[in-house]
Amino acid sequence: MEFDAAALQHNLAQVRALAPQSAILAMLKADGYGHGADWVAEVLAGRVQGFGAARIEEAIALRRSQADARILLLGTLLDAEILHICSTQRFDVVIHRLEDAELLAALPLPAPVRVWLKLNIGMNRLGMHPVDFSAAHRLLNLAPSVASITHMGHFSDADNLNENTTREQCKLLTTTSASLGEAPLSAANSAAIIAHPQSHLDWVRPGIMLYGDDPTGSLPDAQKLQAVMQFKSRVIAVKEVVTGDGVGYNRRWRANQPCRIATVAAGYADGYPRHAPDGTPVVVRGQRARLAGRVSMDLLTIDVSDIDGVSTGDEVELWGNQLSANEVAEHCETISYELFTRVTRRVARCYPKGL
Ligand SMILES: Cc1ncc(COP(=O)(O)O)c(C=O)c1O
Incomplete structure (x- = not known):
């Protein structure tokens, strides 16, 4: 396998052009989609606002080479020990269950953590129902163990250009969030970045498009991505x-x-x-x-x-x-x-x- 840093930077520039108002959280889970998380992070460092990891081990490994980067631990099984690591390693953490919000709210931590609170917008994989989501938000909003709250969801059908599902899922996130006050919002994966501009919100979370694939197959030639x-x-x-x-x-x-x-x-x-x-x-x-x-x-x-x-x-x-x-x-x-x-x-x- 050979890797091309210029192609990775080209693809990042396409993300930036498509979502100029949004911060970028580059997905580096699964060893940077097999491209080598450390190398991808090094190429993207200073050009994106954060990195996403799926396992605590991935996040810890990334912290060794990225001392100052914002690193988000995506939805995983949480316990007091992992939350403690998130605190000491300065990881942002996805809270996707009310039980985890209760655990975090009651936990004495060395430093407060940044939380990405996950709403189930239709995938029925991770994330809370709006009732639990609202309860978790209110609890965490007052908790000394929490530094900030971002609201997030994950689309089930963003690669399908012919339906309204993404629009509806995005609306569920924005209206649920608005009912709780002001919080930064994040929903868009690569397909949504490419095909659903209304879903870009405050943070986009590109994965596959950084590595050169357009999951919608809809990008015009002038915006084509390059194989990394x-x-x-x-x-x-x-x-x-x-x-x-x-x-x-x-x-x-x-x-x-x-x-x-x-x-x-x-x-x-x-x-x-x-x-x-x-x-x-x-x-x-x-x-x-x-x-x-x-x-x-x-x-x-x-x-x-x-x-x-x-x-x-x-x-x-x-x-x-x-x-x-x-x-x-x-x-x-x-x-x-x-x-x-x-x-x-x-x-x-x-x-x-x-x-
Ligand atoms: C929560 C979350 N956000 C964003 C992404 C990035 O998705 P994609 O690689 O399709 O851009 C993923 C990857 O599956 C994800 O799990």
Whole structure:
């Protein structure tokens, strides 16, 4: 995997252009969507107003390299010990249950924490009903353990451009919040940043678009995002097969004419999806080749019959600049988020020098 700091900065500039009035909380959970949280934080430091982590371990690791950054611990299982860590490490924390608000309100802490109070606006995953949300707000508003309260929600359908759900969910957040007085508001993920400008509010929370994917597929060419991760390997063998030959385990793919098959050093143990079907694209010598046969642990096989001169040692792009992770994901019936976060430790990470 190779990483491109300029692409990451380009994508951040697109967020800034789309939501010029909002503060930006960059999502760095799951090791920066597989891109390396420390590196992403270093590239974005001073250009965003905060970072989001999903696990206390992620937040603690990030604090080591980002001494002064605002770091938000997203919805997780909280207890007195974790809240104490949030206090000493100066983490903002999402409070998504009334019980957690009660625990925090009663807790003596070394320093008060900044709270992001989460309203359930329709996902029914995390967040409180408006009644509990209001009770939690009133309680925390008076608590000495709380420094400030931001109101947040998370959209269920922001990538769906043809419906009103996001507008309604946003309204639920703004009206519930307004009934409690003034608080900063946050709801927009990447899809909402791109497709629902009315939802930007005080803080936007981009994840996938920083890493180069537009989950709505609606950005015009002039605002296109750039791939930050290049996932590459090399051809390690080339074979001629005759009509009727099969390739790979169970010979799933069969040659219907004489073909050339290149074997590439990448497999499911590297994070390339095993369930990728025949026909999934890769790029060799600047041209598309297609997966031919089952992905195995360390290897995959591609049909290079239409590409001149493919030979051992040639570089193969599995996804990146020339082939978006999103396109590969569509073939594999998944999303780029899953591809990015599943590349395994075996794959060498190459970061540009100087950043
Ligand atoms: C609470 C919250 N906000 C924002 C995001 C960012 O979403 P996306 O990567 O789609 O921009 C996530 C990611 O799932 C999230 O859990």
